[in-house]
Amino acid sequence: MIVNNEAFFKDIKEIIKTTDVKFKVKGSSMWPFFKDGITSVTLTKVEKLKKLDVCLFNYKDKYFLHRLIKIKDNDYIFKGDGLSSKEIVKKEDIIARVKSYENKKEIDVEKKSYKLRVLLYRLLPRKIILKVFK
Numbered sequence: 001m002i003v004n005n006e007a008f009f010k011d012i013k014e015i016i017k018t019t020d021v022k023f024k025v026k027g028s029s030m031w032p033f034f035k036d037g038i039t040s041v042t043l044t045k046v047e048k049l050k051k052l053d054v055c056l057f058n059y060k061d062k063y064f065l066h067r068l069i070k071i072k073d074n075d076y077i078f079k080g081d082g083l084s085s086k087e088i089v090k091k092e093d094i095i096a097r098v099k100s101y102e103n104k105k106e107i108d109v110e111k112k113s114y115k116l117r118v119l120l121y122r123l124l125p126r127k128i129i130l131k132v133f134k
Helices: 005-015 112-123 126-133
Strands: 021-024 040-044 054-059 062-072 075-079 086-090 094-102 106-108
Touching (some): 005 021, 054 075, 054 086
Antiparallel strands (some): 021 040, 040 094, 062 075, 075 086
16 A cells, blocks of 8 residues: 555554554665665564664654664664764654565564674764765
């Protein structure tokens, strides 16, 4: 089923309480892991957040799907893998977290191999990676 963004985000807070939601991502902010129009992500409700989780959240009346890079007091700091800017949000603005994603095959984000890839990617100098690969 295809649903426009406005309708999807209007109801996502209620839907995610009872079932997981799968959709294709738009945009390149989570490159290289999520690819515009290709990657499907499965969202689940937030029970516990930890560093490096990818979450859907509301920031300045827009919705983003970015990686949690730091928890500081009551602030959650997110950053897209393909971006250098950050968003600071409150817990109540976090709607869901990514449970798995699929490009060619489904990747469980709890698997050690995925976590290792994320850690290695985050160790590389981001500014150089973004200039070379974008």
